[in-house]
Amino acid sequence: MATLWQQVVALDARYNAYRVPDNPQYRTLYMRRRSYLLRENAADPERDISTRRDYLKLRGQLLAERYGPAAVSEQGSLYSKPTSISSNRHPKSRGSDHQRPRLQVRAQKLNDTEEVVADRPSKVGITPTFAADASRAMVGNKTLSENYAFSGMHHIFDQHRSAVVAVKFANDDKSRVACCSYDGTISVMQLVPTPATVICILKDHSSAVTDFSWSLSNDNILSSSLDGTARLWQVSSTKCIRVYGSHRGPEILCCTFQPINNNLFAIGKGNGEIQILNVSTGKSPRNGLVKVAGRVLSLTYDAGGKFLWSADDRGFIFSFTCNPLDGKLHSKFKKLEVCLGHPITSICSRAWINREARDPCLLANCGIGAVLLFRTSVSDGSLILKNRFPISQRGQLIRSTFCPLISFRQGACIVTGSEDMNVYFFDIERESKPCVNKLQGHSAPVLDVCFNYDESLLASCDANGTVIIWKRNGKSSS
Structure with a gap:
């Protein structure tokens, strides 16, 4: 029903x-x-x-x-430059294997001739073992399908005039969520007590906001924009307290705080530059600037701040070793060819916090119509392909994320947006029929998704500017 x-x-x-x-x-x-x-x-x-x-x-x-027939028109890439993908090269996302572009993952180390090619995902498990009784008990010994059943929409927000490209809950916060839009603004919303309300709208950017990040204390929000600037906002006063870059500079497509040292953050630019900046001084440390071939669409740190990964519009993921104290990036880095000629629109790193679990992972959305799951090496940040999940993705910047309670149950889920206007949940260990749930309700491509920390609420946003808050079964939002 x-x-x-x-x-x-x-x-x-x-x-x-x-x-x-x-x-x-x-x-x-x-x-x-x-x-x-x-x-x-x-x-x-x-x-x-x-x-x-x-x-x-x-x-x-x-x-x-x-x-008349409700045929939703094809929408082009949000970043209309090289990230758009020609439709005649894109296969049907749910077609047979011979219809899809061959996924070839090629690892390369700078100044090193060693090369590794992995055409097939590794079969080694990454979730807690079957003996993880304590972990299963923490989530009520329920199946994944039971855990990710939803009772309906908690609230719908429509204050933005253009596509909402990113949505994120505040750290360790059940009810405060923010989103950024191509109308040049960032909204902060409070979900409980009901009715849900928009607390404030941050507006100083002169062009589309491409990404944002909460500080560890949730006092500040960092944002990036096509206007060439990154801005630091004080949430309590709704004021922009610092501006980095200038309108004469290249577009800034993504940003993220250094998780261990929030006085540092990283930005990715349209000219291929990845830059580490000091929040207080606005300056880049020595060896805090590198350049890759493509437009940098996404950045993510590991939980310890030791590794930084970047994804670009040419199908490469770069792994950098960095110093969390001063932000310096080591001169040697690793280059992974994932889907040559197709953009990687999102990457997300997740470390296991359970002693019964194994290695940390990285999630990547690719323009070949797939979400890829990698195991990450704790020694050098290198990536090994673990699994792939089919979705509908051509030219939109679709994002995905890990479910927060990933470390506390046998089996684990990821959640992703899709151009077919649905939200998908995939069991990362299941080889056949990995989709355990699908949420329908958006009227445009779903661009980003995010859980609050206890998984009681899920936020999803779309290309029409709508944000839907979903409520899980058996979870109270109070």
């Missing part, structure tokens, strides 16, 4: 742009009310599921007759 409810919401969302086109606030109000009523009906055990199926079919026919 819950699955059919989601399908009805998804159907309404696809046609929602046709309803009162001059009053978008009514469209959002309509979806909130529909979600509430359908959730109530789905909870009724006396409801006949076959009747609900007939209702879904009939409603689809009526909407199609009134508004």
